[in-house]
Amino acid sequence: xxxxxxxxxxxxxxxxxxxxxxxxITVVFARIFNVATLDTLVIFTYFITIAASLNIIMGFAGYxxxxxxxxxxxxxxxxxxxxYYVPWMNTLxxxxxxxxxxxxLFASSIAALVAAVVGAVVxxxxxxxxxxxxxxxxxxxxxxxxxxVPFINPEQFYGAQVILPSHCLVxxxxxxxxxxxxxITVLVTxxxxxxxxxxxxxxxxxxxxxxxxxMGVPTARYKTLAYTVSALFTALAGAIFYLNGGGVYSExxxxxxxxxxxxxxxxxxxxxxLGPLIGGVIYYWLYDTLLIHYxxxxxxxxxxxxALIILFAPEGVVGILRKYEVRxxxxxxxxx
Amino acid sequence: MGLSTVVISVxxxxxxxxxxxxxSTGLTLLWGVMKVVNVAHGEILLIGSYLIVILYAFLGLSPxxxxxxxxxxxxxxxxxxxxxxxxxxxxxxxxxxxKIEMSTLLIMFALSxxxxxxxxxxxxxxxxxxxxxxxxxxxxxxxxxxxxRTNSILAxxxxxxxxxALHLLLTRTTLGKSIRAVxxxxxxxxxxxxxxxxxxxxxxxxxxxxxxxxxxLIVLHETAIIPGTALIYTPLAFVIVVLGGLxxxxxxxxxxxxxxxxxxxxxxxxxxxxxxxxxxxxxLSTAFIVLILVLLFKPEGLFGR
Numbered sequence: 001x002x003x004x005x006x007x008x009x010x011x012x013x014x015x016x017x018x019x020x021x022x023x024x025i026t027v028v029f030a031r032i033f034n035v036a037t038l039d040t041l042v043i044f045t046y047f048i049t050i051a052a053s054l055n056i057i058m059g060f061a062g063y064x065x066x067x068x069x070x071x072x073x074x075x076x077x078x079x080x081x082x083x084y085y086v087p088w089m090n091t092l093x094x095x096x097x098x099x100x101x102x103x104x105l106f107a108s109s110i111a112a113l114v115a116a117v118v119g120a121v122v123x124x125x126x127x128x129x130x131x132x133x134x135x136x137x138x139x140x141x142x143x144x145x146x147x148x149v150p151f152i153n154p155e156q157f158y159g160a161q162v163i164l165p166s167h168c169l170v171x172x173x174x175x176x177x178x179x180x181x182x183x184i185t186v187l188v189t190x191x192x193x194x195x196x197x198x199x200x201x202x203x204x205x206x207x208x209x210x211x212x213x214x215m216g217v218p219t220a221r222y223k224t225l226a227y228t229v230s231a232l233f234t235a236l237a238g239a240i241f242y243l244n245g246g247g248v249y250s251e252x253x254x255x256x257x258x259x260x261x262x263x264x265x266x267x268x269x270x271x272x273x274l275g276p277l278i279g280g281v282i283y284y285w286l287y288d289t290l291l292i293h294y295x296x297x298x299x300x301x302x303x304x305x306x307a308l309i310i311l312f313a314p315e316g317v318v319g320i321l322r323k324y325e326v327r328x329x330x331x332x333x334x335x336x
Numbered sequence: 337m338g339l340s341t342v343v344i345s346v347x348x349x350x351x352x353x354x355x356x357x358x359x360s361t362g363l364t365l366l367w368g369v370m371k372v373v374n375v376a377h378g379e380i381l382l383i384g385s386y387l388i389v390i391l392y393a394f395l396g397l398s399p400x401x402x403x404x405x406x407x408x409x410x411x412x413x414x415x416x417x418x419x420x421x422x423x424x425x426x427x428x429x430x431x432x433x434x435k436i437e438m439s440t441l442l443i444m445f446a447l448s449x450x451x452x453x454x455x456x457x458x459x460x461x462x463x464x465x466x467x468x469x470x471x472x473x474x475x476x477x478x479x480x481x482x483x484x485r486t487n488s489i490l491a492x493x494x495x496x497x498x499x500x501a502l503h504l505l506l507t508r509t510t511l512g513k514s515i516r517a518v519x520x521x522x523x524x525x526x527x528x529x530x531x532x533x534x535x536x537x538x539x540x541x542x543x544x545x546x547x548x549x550x551x552x553l554i555v556l557h558e559t560a561i562i563p564g565t566a567l568i569y570t571p572l573a574f575v576i577v578v579l580g581g582l583x584x585x586x587x588x589x590x591x592x593x594x595x596x597x598x599x600x601x602x603x604x605x606x607x608x609x610x611x612x613x614x615x616x617x618x619x620l621s622t623a624f625i626v627l628i629l630v631l632l633f634k635p636e637g638l639f640g641r
Contacts, residue, residue: 062434062438064438064441064442066375121632122628122631122632124632125631125632125635126434127434127437127438128367128373128437128438128441129578129631129635131373131438131441132373132574132578132627132631133627133628133631133632135375135571135574136571136574136575136624136625136627136628136631137624137628139571139620139621139624140621140624140625140628141621142621143617143618143620143621143624144617144618144621146617147606147614147615147617147618147621148614148618150613150614151611151614255567259445259449262442262445266442296456296457297453297457298453299449299450299453300449300450300453300454300457302449302450303446303447303448303449303450303451303453304446304450306442306445306446306449307421307443307446307447307450310439310442310443310446311421311424311425311443314439
C-alpha cells in the first residue's frame with residue numbers, strides 16, 4: 001500500500017487480481033481443451049459466483065442472510081417466464097452469452113428492486129432476527145410462487161414447474177460464457193468494494209454498528225446497497241443456472257442453495273475477497289469427490305466438516321493463511 | 337357450505353397450532369436461555385418421530401414406550417450437542433455477542449445438514465408413520481359437522497400436558513429458577529452460587545429432550561413423516577418463538593395457537609375466494625408474513641416484557 005495507494009500500479013502485484021485472472025484463464029483453457037465438460041464448468045463458476053455475491057452482505061457487512069435463495073428463485077422464475085412469454089427476449093437471449101446477460105440483468109434488476117425495498121425494512125433487524133426474517137421471506141416467497149405460478153398456465157406449470165420448451169433453450173457454451181462473465185464481474189466487484197470507502201463502511205458496520213453510526217457512516221444506506229448488489233448477482237447467477245438446467249422448479253427457493261453459499265464462504269474465510277474464490281474451489285472439489293466416492297453420505301460428511309471448521313478454524317482458509325509470514329512480510333499485507 | 341368450510345379449517349388449524357406451540361417450546365428455551373439459534377430444530381424434532389416410528393414398525397414396541405425412549409434419546413442428544421458443539425462457543429461466555437450467536441447459528445446449520453441427509457440416507461425418503469395406530473380408539477371423532485381424527489385431538493392433549501409440565505418445571509423448581517436466572521444475567525447468577533455451565537448443559541438437555549418428545553406429536557398429526565417434514569417445522573417454530581417472545585414457554589404455546597388459527601382462517605378464506613388448490617401454500621406464506629411484521633414492529637414478542 002503506502003504511497004502507491006489508489007494507482008493502477010498498486011493493484012498489479014497483489015495476489016487477488018492475479019488469482020482472479022488465473023482462475024479465469026484456467027476455466028477458459030479447461031473449456032478450450034475439453035478437460036472438463038461444459039456442465040461441470042457451469043456449476044463450478046456458478047458456485048463461485050453465488051458465494052462471492054453472498055460475501056458482500058454476509059462477509060463485509062456481517063449480516064447473515066439465510067434467504068439469499070429468494071433472489072436466486074426470483075431471478076430464475078422471472079427469466080424463465082420472460083423468455084417463455086416475450087418473443088423478443090427469447091430472440092435476444094439466443095444471440096449468445098451477452099444476450100443471456102442482458103435478459104438476465106432485466107430479471108435480476110427486478111430481484112434487486114425487491115431486495116432494495118425489502119432490505120430497507122428488514123435490515124433494521126440485527127443478528128439472528130435478521131437471519132430469521134430472511135428465512136421467513138424465503139418461505140413466504142416460495143409459497144406465494146407455489147400458489148400463484150400454476151394459475152398463470154394450469155396445463156404447463158403444474159406444481160409451479162416452468163419447463164422451457166425447446167425453442168427457448170440455448171447452447172450450453174452460451175450459458176457458460178454468461179456465467180463466466182458474471183463470475184469475473186462479481187469477483188472484481190468484491191475486490192473494488194473491499195478497497196473502497198463503501199467497503200470500509202460495511203466492515204465498520206460488521207464490527208460495531210452503533211459505533212459506525214456515531215462515526216457518521218450512513219449505515220442504513222450502506223446496508224441496503226450491499227444487500228441490493230448481493231441480490232443482483234445472486235439473481236443473475238440463478239437465472240443463468242436454471243436456464244442451463246432447462247427449467248425452473250420451486251426447488252430454486254430451497255435453503256440448500258444458501259447452504260452452498262454459506263459453506264463456501266465459511267471454508268474460504270468470511271469477509272475476504274479471496275475467501276469465496278478459494279472456498280468455492282475447495283467446496284467444488286469436496287462436493288465432486290464426496291459425491292463420486294461416497295454418494296448418499298456426501299452431505300453428511302460435508303455438514304461435519306463445516307461444524308469442525310466453525311469450532312476450530314472459524315476464520316477459514318484465508319484467515320489462517322494471513323497469520324503466517326513469508327520472507328518477513330506478513331501474508332496479511334499481501335492478501336489484502 | 338362456506339361457513340362450515342371456515343369452521344372445519346379453523347378447528348384443524350387450532351389443533352395444529354396447539355401441537356406447533358408445544359413443538360416450539362424447546363426452541364424458545366434454547367434460543368432464549370442459551371442464545372443458541374437452533375436452525376436444526378425441525379431435524380431434532382424428527383429424531384423423536386423417527387425413533388417412535390422405528391420402534392413401532394420394526395420392533396413392535398408400543399408408541400408409549402417409544403415416547404419414553406424419545407425423551408431419553410433427546411436428553412442424551414442434548415448432552416452430546418452441548419459438549420460436542422455448544423460448550424466451546426457459549427459455555428464459558430458471560431455475555432453472548434452477536435458474533436457468537438452467528439457462530440451457533442452456523443454450527444446448528446451444519447448439524448441440520450448432517451441430520452437431514454442422514455435421514456435420507458439411512459431411513460429413506462418414503463413416508464413413514466404409525467399406520468393404523470390411534471390409541472386403540474376409533475379413528476375419528478364427530479363434533480357436529482366437523483370430523484376430526486382421534487390422533488390430532490389426543491396429540492393436542494399430550495401437547496398441553498408437555499407444555500404444562502415444562503412450565504411447572506421452570507416456575508416451581510429450583511432448577512427452573514436457576515435456568516431463568518441464567519437467562520436474565522449469567523454473571524449475577526454465578527455470584528449467587530449457580531454454576532452457569534451446569535445450568536446451560538441442563539437447559540440444552542431439557543430443550544432437546546422436549547423437542548424430541550414433541551416429535552411424537554408431529555408423527556401423530558402428520559400421519560406420515562418424510563425427512564422434508566423438518567423443512568416446514570423449523571421456520572414455523574421460529575415464527576412462533578418470535579411471536580411468543582424469546583424464552584417464554586407459555587408465550588410460544590399461545591403463539592403456536594395464533595399461527596394455527598391464522599393458517600386455518602386464511603386457508604379457508606383463500607379456498608373460498610381464490611382457489612382451493614392454492615390455499616395451503618398461500619396460507620403458509622401468510623404465517624411468514626406475520627413473522628416479518630412481528631419482527632419489525634414488536635421484536636420482543638406479543639407477550640414480551
